[in-house]
Amino acid sequence: MRILILGGTAFLSAEIARQAVSAGHAVTCLARGSATEPPDGVQWVKADRSLGANSYAQVARDWDAVIDVARDPVPAKEALTALAHRTSHWTFVSSCSVYADASTPGAAEDAALLAPLPAGTESTPENYGESKSAIEQATLEAAGDRAHLCRAGLIGGPGDGTDRYGYWPARFARDNGPAVVPAIAGHATQVIDVRDLAAWVLDAAQRGVTGPLNAVGDHVPFGEYLEVAKAVAGYRGEVFSAPEDWLLEQGIDYWAGPGSLPLWLPPGHEGFCDRSNHAARAAGLAIRPWQETLAATLEDERRRGLDRPRKAGLTPATETRLAEELVRSR
Structure with missing residues (x-):
């Protein structure tokens, strides 16, 4: 073409x-x-x-x-x-x-x-x-x-500059210090690998696929995503699961940007990372296992530097402060 x-x-x-x-x-x-x-x-x-x-x-x-x-x-x-x-x-x-x-x-x-x-x-x-x-x-x-x-939907994989999907595996790979996560284990995450999305765009163009189609990944519970991220990164530290209200009181933001916890969405966004991809899959969208995307993302994060400044997520200093506050509150 x-x-x-x-x-x-x-x-x-x-x-x-x-x-x-x-x-x-x-x-x-x-x-x-x-x-x-x-x-x-x-x-x-x-x-x-x-x-x-x-x-x-x-x-x-x-x-x-x-x-x-x-x-x-x-x-x-x-x-x-x-x-x-x-x-x-x-x-x-x-x-x-x-x-x-x-x-x-x-x-x-x-x-x-x-x-x-x-x-x-x-x-x-x-x-x-x-x-x-x-x-x-x-x-x-x-x-x-x-x-x-x-x-x-949310695009992840090697080369992602937003830090939204890569923050968690990179954080678990950075060190074994206490990690702070939002208490949303059952909430949905949904990412499409940039390589799969690009392949879909080209395949759809070549075959003449038209109309509106949701190019999104599959539903993955946040807790399951974190467990795989820890395993891939080899993390052996303690994880503090923090209540959402408490995180907001501490000045932590949802979703994206400095001082945020990526993939944590505000109330009213239960479907934001849980859209149907059935129509696109029926039209030919092929999605690799999300675990492969996570592993490739971590590999890319290692290349780019686990300690680099980030557009989204907590700094080590902020995470340490939160972990200390949670220990004191026990």
Whole structure:
């Protein structure tokens, strides 16, 4: 296939580019490359999508597949205007954040969506779901039955820069000091390996799979995930299971960011990491065992440094403070 990737330098889009080249496709990446360059073997068109519709002038030709991972509706709509009519299959990598309800486990693709971000409203991290919803709407309007809306869930695996999935195996591998975990053993976790997601995007494009599909992993209880993470890391220390209310009183945040406990979600998010993937699996999505993803994630974490500053999780000093407080409270 002649594939155009709008991106190709970051986590998922770079993995899509690598796999596409390896499979023998003719791959072009349109990207700024301000931080990193696309993988070897692609044709790199240097362009800044924030500069407007002219960014696509060098790639205004016929494509078998275009893959866009945009978050901002403005450049996404400009790309659709410039290229959708010349493309046989259009993939928009959306997000399960487009769904209006995060509280219902097992919800499928027919669940209600957030209202699209209104035109003229700046796209921000706070309206991420609405931004993705707006791009979905624009994609369907421009590409119609040629469009695959790939609604990804939490993406993990080698190269993940968010630290959300890799924090726990890396923490258990770092040292055998007391570890503090939220008391949510029965809560759901759900991750899709970046390598599986990239393979799915390419396979769906080649076979002409269209429509909205949840590209998410399988349901795994948090407690089971932690036990495997400890075993893979060889952890032999003490684990303190801390009540959720107590953690909040100590200033610990949910989910992501500095001073957080990754994979711990606030009330009302019982379905956020428990979406149905039945439709995507029936359409060909293949998911490796989650234990393989966890082991590969730890291997990647070791390469990058277990003591490195992190975008999510507790610092060793904060974890020590919490563990000492829990001992005193016994």
